[in-house]
Amino acid sequence: MADAATMDKIVALCxxxxxxxxxxxxxxxxxxxxxxxxxxxxxKSNVKNEWWRAMLQERDDIVALxxxxxxxxxxxxxxxxxxxxxxxxxxxxxxxxxFRADHLQDLECPRKPSRHPGEAEMCDLTEARDFNLMxxxxxxxxxxxxxxxxxxxxxxxxxxxxxxNVLQFSRKKPPFGIAQIGKxxxxxxxxxxxxxxxxxxxxMEMEFFVPPGEAADWYEFWKAARxxxxxxxxxxxxHLRLREHDADELSHYSSAxxxxxxxxxxGWSELEGIANRGDFxxxxxAAFSGEKxxxxxxxxxxxxxxxxxxxxAGADRATLAFLVDAYDEEEVDGEQRTVLKLHPRxxxxxxxxxxxxxxxxxxxxxxxxxxALRGRMQAEYDEGGSIGxxxxxQDEIGTPFCVTIDHQTLEDRTVTVRDRDTLAQDRVAIDxxxxxxxxxxxxxxxxxxxxxx
Ligand code: GAP
Numbered sequence: 001m002a003d004a005a006t007m008d009k010i011v012a013l014c015x016x017x018x019x020x021x022x023x024x025x026x027x028x029x030x031x032x033x034x035x036x037x038x039x040x041x042x043x044k045s046n047v048k049n050e051w052w053r054a055m056l057q058e059r060d061d062i063v064a065l066x067x068x069x070x071x072x073x074x075x076x077x078x079x080x081x082x083x084x085x086x087x088x089x090x091x092x093x094x095x096x097x098x099f100r101a102d103h104l105q106d107l108e109c110p111r112k113p114s115r116h117p118g119e120a121e122m123c124d125l126t127e128a129r130d131f132n133l134m135x136x137x138x139x140x141x142x143x144x145x146x147x148x149x150x151x152x153x154x155x156x157x158x159x160x161x162x163x164x165n166v167l168q169f170s171r172k173k174p175p176f177g178i179a180q181i182g183k184x185x186x187x188x189x190x191x192x193x194x195x196x197x198x199x200x201x202x203x204m205e206m207e208f209f210v211p212p213g214e215a216a217d218w219y220e221f222w223k224a225a226r227x228x229x230x231x232x233x234x235x236x237x238x239h240l241r242l243r244e245h246d247a248d249e250l251s252h253y254s255s256a257x258x259x260x261x262x263x264x265x266x267g268w269s270e271l272e273g274i275a276n277r278g279d280f281x282x283x284x285x286a287a288f289s290g291e292k293x294x295x296x297x298x299x300x301x302x303x304x305x306x307x308x309x310x311x312x313a314g315a316d317r318a319t320l321a322f323l324v325d326a327y328d329e330e331e332v333d334g335e336q337r338t339v340l341k342l343h344p345r346x347x348x349x350x351x352x353x354x355x356x357x358x359x360x361x362x363x364x365x366x367x368x369x370x371x372a373l374r375g376r377m378q379a380e381y382d383e384g385g386s387i388g389x390x391x392x393x394q395d396e397i398g399t400p401f402c403v404t405i406d407h408q409t410l411e412d413r414t415v416t417v418r419d420r421d422t423l424a425q426d427r428v429a430i431d432x433x434x435x436x437x438x439x440x441x442x443x444x445x446x447x448x449x450x451x452x453x
Pocket of ligand 1: 153154155156186188195196197198199200201202203205270271272273310312313314315316317318
């Protein structure tokens with residue numbers, strides 16, 4: 001059966017329900033930048049929290065870091081970004097637009113009838129030139145005499161330049177990892193597909209420092225572990241794959257890289273890269289800074305530069321994949337419903353509390369129930385509109401449970417619990433509700449879309 005999700009439907013739902021909207025919209029928007037509203041913030045922070053959980057809580061060999069966005073400019077000389085973080089671009093002298101030279105076949109010329117850039121007779125493309133993707137700014141109060149600094153294009157370098165600090169204070173030894181989540185910035189020539197490729201985005205990166213002889217095994221380990229993370233959070237396994245890079249695709253620092261790819265409505269696309277970076281980064285930063293960035297093993301008396309295995313994911317791109325995979329449309333009692341079948345751990349709101357009517361003491365009891373649940377989980381109280389409309393709203397937000405307070409509640413202090421996926425309704429005593437919902441939220445879950453495949 002064809003998947004109901006298209007990029008247009010996801011964008012429309014995100015706007016309609018306040019997950020994500022175009023940034024600076026009242027000024028006409030700013031090319032490919034987006035703002036996250038209430039439910040988008042909750043969803044993306046659940047994604048990030050799950051990543052932290054997998055990195056920090058479920059392991060004892062990884063520590064956290066939060067490095068600055070602005071770093072010493074030598075960082076980017078050492079990393080190779082100043083010289084080599086470029087995309088080839090061409091300009092069209094006729095329409096004034098800029099295109100990625102290696103993506104012309106996927107792009108549309110803005111003139112009608114629409115064709116690929118360079119195809120129409122009037123197109124006049126320049127030769128391809130390299131365009132550095134780093135955003136530049138000036139540090140200091142006087143623009144002309146200030147130092148040029150860069151908004152970081154990846155969070156990884158903040159980890160490498162802190163290797164010595166962390167090694168000293170964390171009491172770890174290879175194999176160990178340093179994990180970081182934070183904003184990165186790239187002046188992409190052709191951003192697009194909603195939050196898939198933007199100029200400002202959040203990365204979730206972990207650099208795992210290992211003895212050189214163990215690098216190949218850890219590379220295999222992290223490829224499997226990172227693929228499994230997405231499956232465990234409900235992405236359908238048949239919509240995920242690992243794709244090993246060919247030799248001509250590898251970055252200058254990498255001896256092996258594989259992408260976790262997801263079958264987005266735009267086709268198979270990268271969610272995350274896992275790279276064997278060897279000793280490139282520590283060696284470069286040691287050469288440029290003059291600091292020794294190595295590990296001395298007191299037991300073997302061996303001194304070495306650790307090799308690095310890097311799983312590098314995008315928080316926005318992962319959030320988009322979870323939205324796409326969850327999006328569904330179905331008919332219920334002759335009516336169409338749109339629903340986000342998100343893994344309950346990711347759902348922005350875990351439970352909505354709804355009085356059936358706005359009278360007879362029902363709102364008061366409903367508020368009391370919502371307050372009791374709030375200590376345990378993200379709960380929302382909603383009394384506006386018909387009960388059908390409120391269910392539909394919660395379905396579109398992806399809320400796993402709706403609790404309805406009705407006339408029977410006032411007699412026996414029980415409520416109805418409606419399950420988002422099965423639509424089954426059970427009666428549960430108010431006193432037992434927090435424990436009962438917490439237990440149901442912790443149950444194993446898999447996408448109901450799988451049953452239909
Ligand atoms: N440190 C390695 C590194 O940055 P990358 O493949 O360039 O590797 C890692 O980026 C992840 O960051 C990507 O797999 C993607 O999820 C996310 N990402 C990269 N560029 C992005 C962009 N322009 N918009 C949104 N996410 C992006």
